[in-house]
Amino acid sequence: MLRADFTAGMETTLDEISVGKLDWQSYLIGWHQSYFQPILARAYTNLGADLQPSDRKNELSDVACPTCNHPLSKIPSQKVSGGHFLKCEHGCENLVMFWSDRRNQWEIPQAKSENAATAEVTSFACPVCGKPLAKFPYAKDGVDKVMLKCADAQARQRKDHADVVFFWSSQEKWWSKKFGDLDEAAKPILGKAATGKEKKAAQGKPKRSSKVAKPSPKKRGD
Known part of the structure; x- marks a missing residue:
């Protein structure tokens, strides 16, 4: 029931759906009616089964x-x-x-394309990198919804950002399975977040002494 050309193109199709270039609902409907139903009917015929797709309009x-x-x-x-x-x-x-x-x-x-240029940027900070979170639309069960993700497109592709997704909860709060309520997750980094290089550079700097060096006492006869 599967064709080699279909399975070969499936990976490309899934990639297009994942980045928003192809709508998954339209694709599944087209696949079911143009590919799956006809090939299923042929399978019934070859098996001698008396089952056929319904002709009901x-x-x-x-x-x-x-x-x-x-x-x-x-x-x-x-x-x-x-x-x-x-x-x-x-x-x-x-x-x-x-x-x-x-x-x-x-x-x-x-x-739905995750394009930071068109996404609405919020005042909330990403709990991983400190950059702003942006609103991205999505649909669930035919209902339009909005989620928050990091506005940095390159950062969203990294593994450490895989769980940076906040949904609007029934408690009327932005909530993430990993980070919890957004207000709590964003508290430590509402200001500018220091990068790893900045932290390392700060640790390597010598500490300045707050004590003022006292002049050595003069010897008698000087």
Whole structure:
């Protein structure tokens, strides 16, 4: 059921999804309908099974496709808000829309790019490097949310920043599984954080004595 060309391209696809170049929801929907369903049907046929994908037509919605203006179909799914998403079945390839509880409307999913130039920088400091934390949007179960991560794109790729992710909790606080509440995690470094080189240089400097050297007493006869 797996093709060599598919498995060879999977790593590249996952890399594109991880950096926000490809939307994972659209990719999975396209993969399921264009690859998995047809190959599953062929497998049933080869095995002589009497099971075939259902020919039942999906219920039409009252939302028009923004490309061809045909009504979008309701595709059942337990993974999204409302129990279904919308898809065009009139030739507009991979055009889907998901319900946004935040904006109270149907929206086409957009790839979320962690670009510090467009991300909103906050006054909170990263608990690892001391640089500002920035807001990055993400979606969970069809609901738009925001998380805080280090604004330095290169730092985010390092292992020591892997757990620097803060989410808005039910207690109305920014919280991280590793660092706890953001206010507590950021307290020691609200000012400028010293780097390892700066600390080492400071440790190597000789300490100045606070005592003033007293002049030696003059000998008699001088």
